[in-house]
Every structure is written in structure tokens, then in C-alpha cells.
Amino acid sequence: MKDASRETAASEAAGPVLRADPDASLSAKQLRALYDKLRGEEARLAEEIRRHISEATEAERHPDEGDQASQNANQAYLLRYADKQNKQLQQVRRALQKLQTGEYGVCEGSGEPIGVQRLMLRPWTRYSVEYKEQIDRERRHR
Template sequence: MAKKSTEKVVHDELTEEDLEHFKQRLLQEREDMLAKLNRHLNEAMVDNERPADELDQAGRISDQAYLMRLADKEQKLIKQIDRALAKFESGEFGLCEGTGEPISRKRLEVRPWTRYSIEYKEQLEREMGKSRRL
């Protein structure tokens, strides 16, 4: 007789063990992004002596702008991660926000903060493409 698994399946794709795996990944990713964000903001805000010439000054301003863009992207990703983490509390982690259907484990492995299944995301992109052409 085959041994029955005692692991509760939350939906078609994810077990409780899977959920814990993804939660830990998200927490680690959030910690990593916060560290990068803080580093980039600190680097952008450091105001060493004013560069000697305009070319050096322009280079410093360009570097600061680049670091601020990176920090903005990291902040947005942290918000997406926080949103995904909140879904653990509501029991909605791993479910597509557009359809309510399970998101594949493979997609969650690549982007555990994803909001949509591949199919729904492709549908949204097709609809956006049509509206741009109008």
C-alpha cells in the first residue's frame, strides 16, 4: 500500500511546504533589495567636494541620476514583494489577480512576486497593444 502524503495541498499547484519556500524567498529578496536601495541612495547623496570642472560635475550629476533611477526601481520591487507577502495572510498567494486561477509553480520560481499567470499577462499585453494602435 502506498504511503499517503500528510502535506496539505493549498491549491492545484502549491503545498504548504511550497508556500513556506516562496515566503522565505520573498523575505530574502526584500532584504536584498532594501540593502541595494540603501546603498544606491547613500551613494547618490554623498556629496564629495565639488568637481573641479564642468565635465566632472556633469559626470557626477549623471551618476546621481542613474543611482536614483536604480533606487526607484528597487523601491517599486519592494512594494511588489510586500504585496506578495500580504497575500500569505489572506491565502491568495499563488493565485492570479486577474482570473483567480493558480499561477504555475514554474512562474513563481522565476518571479515569486508575480501578480498574474502567464496566460492572463499575455492577454493584458495583447489588449494594451490593441489600445495603443487605436
């Protein structure tokens, strides 16, 4: 029984089991690098969101009546930016979840593998370059 608990502890210390879609052809080393990038981005975004919301609420608590319009505009900007960052954070967390369920590395639109270079640059991406370009072309022609 001691050996089983040691294996579990060692497994938990190493982190979650990472799996990509078989079509993605990502090595264990690439998966670990992508996971580490996603975790770093998750921490960065969470801190940035916290900071922007804190700044926005702090300005609300200590208003300078002489510059109220400017403060309101700044507060609105901070909250919009925090909302944008929150959407990106959701994408990062979705990618982390897909890394653990074995769905990572394939385009959600076409089902084709996403290139390793694209994943390394933007590990939370949902689409291959080709599919994203197709979406952008269709949006321009609407």
C-alpha cells in the same frame, strides 16, 4: 499557562502562518520555499536601495567641479534605479502580505491560479503567464 506560552513562542520562532488561496493548490513546503525566496529578495532589494541612495547622496556631498555633469547624470541614474527597485520591493512585500492573508497564488487579473513554476521563478508576480501575455498584447495594439 506555561504550555500556552511555549506554544506561542514555538509558533513565533517558526515564523508566520503561511496560507495560499485554496485554488492555488500550494503545499506547505512550497509556501515555505516561496516565503523564504520573498524574504531573501526583500532583504536584497532593501540593501540595494540603501546603497544606491547612499552613493547618490555621497556624490552630492563631495562634488568634483570638473566632472559635475557626469556626477549629476550618475546621481540621477542611481536615484531612478533606487526608485525602480523600491517599486519591486513594494511588490515583494505585497506578496508576503498575501502569503499571510491567504490570498497568495492566484492571478489578480483573472482569478485563476498562477502556475507553481512561475511563482518559483518570480514569487512576487501578480499575474498568471496567460493574463500577462494578454496585457502585453493589448499594450502593443494601442
